[in-house]
Amino acid sequence: MNRASGMETTSLDHCVRCGGCKALCPTYGEDATEGMSARGRVILLKKYMEGELGPSETLDERIFSCMLCGACNTLCPLGIRITDAIYQGRKSLRTSANKRRFIGIAARLAFKRASAGFRALKLFDGIGEILPLQKLRHFRVLHEMGINISGPALRDGASLFKVARPRGRVAVFAGCTVNFLYPQIGISLIRILTGMNYDVVLPKSEVCCGAPLLSLGFEEDAAELAERNVEAFKKMSVEAVIGLCPTCVYFIKDEYRRIVGDSVENALEATQFLSGALPEIKKNMGDAALHTAYHDPCHAFYGLRVHAEPRKLLKSMGVNPIDSEKGCCGFAGTFRLLYPDMSKTLLEKRVAGYKEADMIVTSCPNCILQLRSSIKGRQIKHIVELLDEAVRAHE
Ligand code: SF4
Ligand code: SF4
Structure with missing residues (x-):
């Protein structure tokens, strides 16, 4: 542990400054300054x-x-987890800038008690229509993103969905x-899931995963x-x-291990679980999705x-996604609020890539939220919604 920075000694000591991690760094793609690249950040953090x-x-x-996108982690030939060092650096530097003070207070209030926090956000956004709050950058960004908390939250309803003969x-x-x-x-x-004969639990005890707070340094x-x-x-x-x-x-599966030494090991992204169950949900969307792009x-x-x-899931619905360049949509949680100009530039690049x-x-x-803030008049869907439509259309 370094006494000045409070940072743990990390695998950054092994960095040979090859620059491999820069190749897909989205911020370096927008600002070709070394310090805006993954390698630049590694060097700065090591010196710090x-x-x-x-x-x-x-x-x-x-x-x-x-943006904590993690592209650099996948490129480092020495397996250095650059984002771990970024999180550590943020923890040590979290009080160093005035410009994050408001967002830090708001995030701690909002995400530690998410239910009250999100309703307050809606109230502030509504007030912003009347009062000159829209002039404040953070409120303007939220408003542009079309955040709307109108109906009940998902977890306000039932927390157990049982089927007659559950397979699991x-x-x-x-x-x-x-x-x-x-x-x-x-x-x-x-x-x-219930259509596949699973009993489903939607626990009311779930809280925010913690990603927004960790990204602001509040480990x-x-x-x-x-x-x-x-x-x-x-x-x-x-x-x-x-x-x-x-x-x-x-x-919940990976970062928790680093911050609390335990994790939800059996967590899976929806497509990981559903693609394993493919034969049972194989349905065809027909002409409905001929010109579809998939955003990773x-x-x-x-x-x-x-x-x-x-x-695999898209293919099962007869959808062959059109080729498009990969890249970040520019959301990256608090990045959207703290760096709105770069966020918008990245978003417009993605939007241009999806013009067909x-x-x-x-x-x-969150990608849906970001893409919808720019793309109007075209459908932007979660793959689970599309699968649900496909299943229901053929029942
Ligand atoms: S790829 Fe790895 S070794 Fe090379 S500069 Fe980046 S962190 Fe250092
Ligand atoms: S996490 Fe993403 S934005 Fe951050 S240094 Fe790595 S590649 Fe660049």
Whole structure:
């Protein structure tokens, strides 16, 4: 442990500065400054860790502008987990910038008590229509994203869905975006699973996965949430915990090990679980999805290494996704709020890549939120919604 930075000694010591990790770094793609690349961040963090660099506005900017997409982790030939070091750096630097003070307070209030937090967000967004709050950048961004919390949350309803002759029992990890903003995606998944004769548990004890708080450097708060989720899901007797947001799944399965030394080991992203059950949901969408693009969410593609599964499911519906360049949609949680200009540039690149598509399908509700903020008049769906439609259309 370095006393100046408070950072643990990490595998950064092994970095040979080859630059392999820069190749897919989205922030470096937008700003070709070394410090905006994965390698640049590694070098800065190592110097900070060793006390050669002190906290500064520039260091803060470089470390907090990382999108935590994880592309760099998959490229390092030495297996260095660059995002682990970024999280550590953020924990150490979290109070260094005034510009994050408001968002830090709001995030801790909102995500530690997500139900009250999301309703307050709606109230503020509504007030923003009347008062000049829209002039404030964060409110403007939220408003542009069309955040709307109108109906009941998914977990406000039943928490157990039983079938007559169950073949097994699974749990659903809804995640905050699905629970509060897109409950219909959760309803679709529950309908598919019960249709496959699974008893489904939707526990009311689920809390935010902690990703937004960890990304702001609040590791202790994220750990508190992690412990509550591990406690809630581990004691359940279920064959899988199925998530509708790849970031949540990546966190509860992988990141929790680092921050609390335990995890929800049987967590699976919805496409991982459903593609394994393919013969039973094989249905054909016919002409409905001829010009469809599939958007790979970063935490699915780089974190969970999910690539073949959604394509297998699309194929089962007769959908052959059109070729499009891969890349981040620019959401990246708090990045969307803290770096709106770069977020928008990345989004517009993705949108341009999908110009041939009538419909864009993905497995992440946050990517849906981001893509819908720019693409109007075309369908943007969670793959689970499409599967649900396909199953119902052929019943
Ligand atoms: S790829 Fe790995 S070894 Fe090469 S610069 Fe990046 S972190 Fe260092
Ligand atoms: S996590 Fe993504 S944005 Fe951050 S350094 Fe790695 S590749 Fe770049």
